[in-house]
Amino acid sequence: MMTHTMCLPSCTVPVLIAGSLCDMAPTRDSRRRQPISQLLSQFTDTFVDFATALPVAGPQIWASLTRSRPSILQQGEHDAVPRLVAVGDLHGDYGKTRAALQIASLIDGADHWIGGRTTLVQVGDQLDRGAGELAILLLLERLEVEAAKVGGKVLSMNGNHETMSVAGDFRYVDPGAYADFTQWKRWFTLGERWKKGCKLRSTALPTTSSGKVPPHATARWQALQPGGPVTVRFLSRQPTLLKVGGSLFAHGGALPEHVDPRGAVGGITSVNRSVQQWMRGQGNSQPKVTRGRNSIVWSRHFGKEEVDTDCRLLKETLRLVSASRMIVGHTIQPDLEVTDACNGKVYRIDVGMSAGCYDAEPAVLEITNDHDVQVLTAANTTWTGWLRRAADPTWLVSSTR
Numbered sequence: 001m002m003t004h005t006m007c008l009p010s011c012t013v014p015v016l017i018a019g020s021l022c023d024m025a026p027t028r029d030s031r032r033r034q035p036i037s038q039l040l041s042q043f044t045d046t047f048v049d050f051a052t053a054l055p056v057a058g059p060q061i062w063a064s065l066t067r068s069r070p071s072i073l074q075q076g077e078h079d080a081v082p083r084l085v086a087v088g089d090l091h092g093d094y095g096k097t098r099a100a101l102q103i104a105s106l107i108d109g110a111d112h113w114i115g116g117r118t119t120l121v122q123v124g125d126q127l128d129r130g131a132g133e134l135a136i137l138l139l140l141e142r143l144e145v146e147a148a149k150v151g152g153k154v155l156s157m158n159g160n161h162e163t164m165s166v167a168g169d170f171r172y173v174d175p176g177a178y179a180d181f182t183q184w185k186r187w188f189t190l191g192e193r194w195k196k197g198c199k200l201r202s203t204a205l206p207t208t209s210s211g212k213v214p215p216h217a218t219a220r221w222q223a224l225q226p227g228g229p230v231t232v233r234f235l236s237r238q239p240t241l242l243k244v245g246g247s248l249f250a251h252g253g254a255l256p257e258h259v260d261p262r263g264a265v266g267g268i269t270s271v272n273r274s275v276q277q278w279m280r281g282q283g284n285s286q287p288k289v290t291r292g293r294n295s296i297v298w299s300r301h302f303g304k305e306e307v308d309t310d311c312r313l314l315k316e317t318l319r320l321v322s323a324s325r326m327i328v329g330h331t332i333q334p335d336l337e338v339t340d341a342c343n344g345k346v347y348r349i350d351v352g353m354s355a356g357c358y359d360a361e362p363a364v365l366e367i368t369n370d371h372d373v374q375v376l377t378a379a380n381t382t383w384t385g386w387l388r389r390a391a392d393p394t395w396l397v398s399s400t401r
Contacts, residue, residue, distance in 0.1 A: 041200050045069075048191040049138055052184045056094050056135040061111075070144055073237050073276055074155055076268040080245025080370035081153075083118045086347075087364050088329045088338075089159065090122065091354035092130020092174055097139065100353065100362035103376050111139065113146035113154075119244060120147070123329040123349065124159025124251035124297065129356025131176025134184060137234045158240045158275060159251035159329060160297035163290040165224045166231055166279055170217055174356060178216050185219035188229065203229055227281020236279035240289065240296055241268045245370040246324035248317070253299035253328050253346075256316045258289060265289060268321070271296065302346045303331030311342035318345065325373075327365065336360035338375045347373070 053061045085104045090097045101107045106115035120143070126136050144154035161172065185205070195202040205222045213221045223230035241258065242249040248259070261267035274287040289296050302309055314326060325345055332352040333339045340347045349365050352358035363377045 037198075037200055040198065041195060044191045044195060048184075048187045051187045052180070053135040053138050055180070055183070056132045057139070061135075061138075068145055069141065069233070070148075070237070073272075074239050076239045076242055076272045078119070078153070078155075078242075078244045081117070081119045082369060083115075084121065084244055084247060084367040084370070085115075085118055085364055085376075086121045086123060086247075086249070086327050086349055086367070087362075088123055088349035088351060089125035089332075089354065089357075090130075090136055091125055091128055091161070091356050092133045092136065092177060093354035093356065094130075094132030094135045094139070096353045096355070096362055097132070097136050099378070100364050101143075103362055103378055103381050104364045104366065105381070107143065111143075113143050113150070113152065115147060115152050117151040118147075119153040120155065121242060121244065121249055121327075122154075122156045123249055123327065124157040124238075125161045125329060125350075126156065126159075127165050128161040128172040128177075129174055130354050131174050131180055133177050134180055134230070137230070141234065155242060155244075156234075156238050157242055157249060157251060158235060158238045158290075158297065160290070160295075162235050162238070163275070163286070163297055165220075166226055166228075166235060167286055168213060168221060168225065170213065170220065173217070173220065178220060181220040181223055182216075184223065184230075188223075205229070225281075226279055231279050232281075236276050239268075239272045240275045241271045243268060243321055243323060246322075247367060247370070248321055248323040248326045250299075250326065250328055251297045252295065252330040253302040254296055254317050254326065255294065255299065255301065255313065256320055258296055259317055259320045261320075297330070300331050302326060302341070303328055303333075303348050303350075305334070306339075306341040309341040309346065311345065314342055314345055324370075332357060338363050338365055340373075344373065 050061060085106065087100050098107065098111065104115070106113065106118060106120055108114050122140065126140070127133050140154060140156050147154050189205065192202040192204070206225055206228055208218055208221055222228055225231065241254060248254060257263055258265050258271060259267055265271060271289050274284065275290060278284050278286055292298060302314055318324065318326060325347060327347045327349060329350040331348060332350050333348050336351045336358055338347060338349050338351060347365055351363045352360045353362045361377060363375055365373065366376050367373050
């Protein structure tokens with residue numbers, strides 16, 4: 001036993017401590033053992049999350065990790081809300097992700113939710129081009145839990161880089177992300193091995209077909225392939241089409257054929273169900289709505305220069321879902337600023353803020369009372385964040401530390 005433990009990294013001590021606690025748990029009375037088993041399983045999962053995010057997020061991440069994970073699939077349609085914030089493509093840049101959320105007065109300096117009843121929509125592309133992919137996914141998941149406790153919502157969407165990763169297309173992966181997933185695999189395997197030895201419910205990593213991906217990409221593929229643990233936990237819960245009040249969200253852009261409930265695709269609910277089932281490894285192939293230049297995650301019909309935007313096509317899409325506007329990412333905008341077209345019927349919010357793109361200053365879109373739209377940047381939010389929280393009685397209780 002001494003030889004075995006000395007072969008493990010020194011930072012596995014917390015897991016070994018948890019293992020000794022498991023040995024002490026009652027074995028004859030399952031009713032007494034169950035709460036201890038749940039506690040130990042949560043401890044292991046939280047420690048694996050901490051070890052995974054530590055290189056990017058720093059040691060302070062431990063205090064803010066959640067022990068409760070949301071499990072239900074995020075819904076595709078929501079009622080109008082008093083305040084809605086939309087954030088564009090993140091592309092593995094953890095620092096810019098935090099900066100964008102702080103600009104919108106959604107998190108404090110310790111990354112806790114202070115947005116009260118605000119609804120946050122992130123329009124996809126959490127992955128690729130940067131090394132902070134897993135840290136971003138963990139941050140958004142925790143904020144979803146914290147926001148729900150005070151009446152807020154965090155809704156993350158799938159973009160083309162999520163669907164590419166699940167399909168095994170790793171063309172835009174940052175080298176640091178490969179290393180991050182390799183380290184994640186070590187911690188994940190250690191935690192699941194301990195849970196199995198402790199007779200707790202555990203998850204085995206999927207096997208990989210020889211030659212499917214190069215050796216350095218194996219860990220990322222095991223995590224993100226259909227049915228992989230990272231895909232199931234994070235991406236499979238995310239909608240691909242989303243409507244909040246009068247705002248329709250699509251990463252690339254939604255066409256009439258995507259949203260018409262009488263059409264072949266079947267509308268918002270059907271689109272999300274098909275993508276979620278594929279991501280969970282439930283037997284179907286990659287849905288057509290995520291493949292090709294006319295798909296929801298790849299379309300640039302409404303993201304290009306205003307002169308090229310098909311306003312009539314946009315108007316028909318909005319009419320079919322009774323929406324007032326569409327909000328898209330995917331296409332980095334000229335001058336790296338949020339733009340609109342068709343008299344405010346579409347807003348394009350990918351400003352290229354990731355260091356893997358243009359390293360631009362973050363900018364987010366704010367919609368109040370389902371009607372008033374403004375762009376928030378660091379330059380114009382010095383006082384507005386404080387005033388907004390002061391006017392919202394939930395801000396006093398919106399941090400769940």
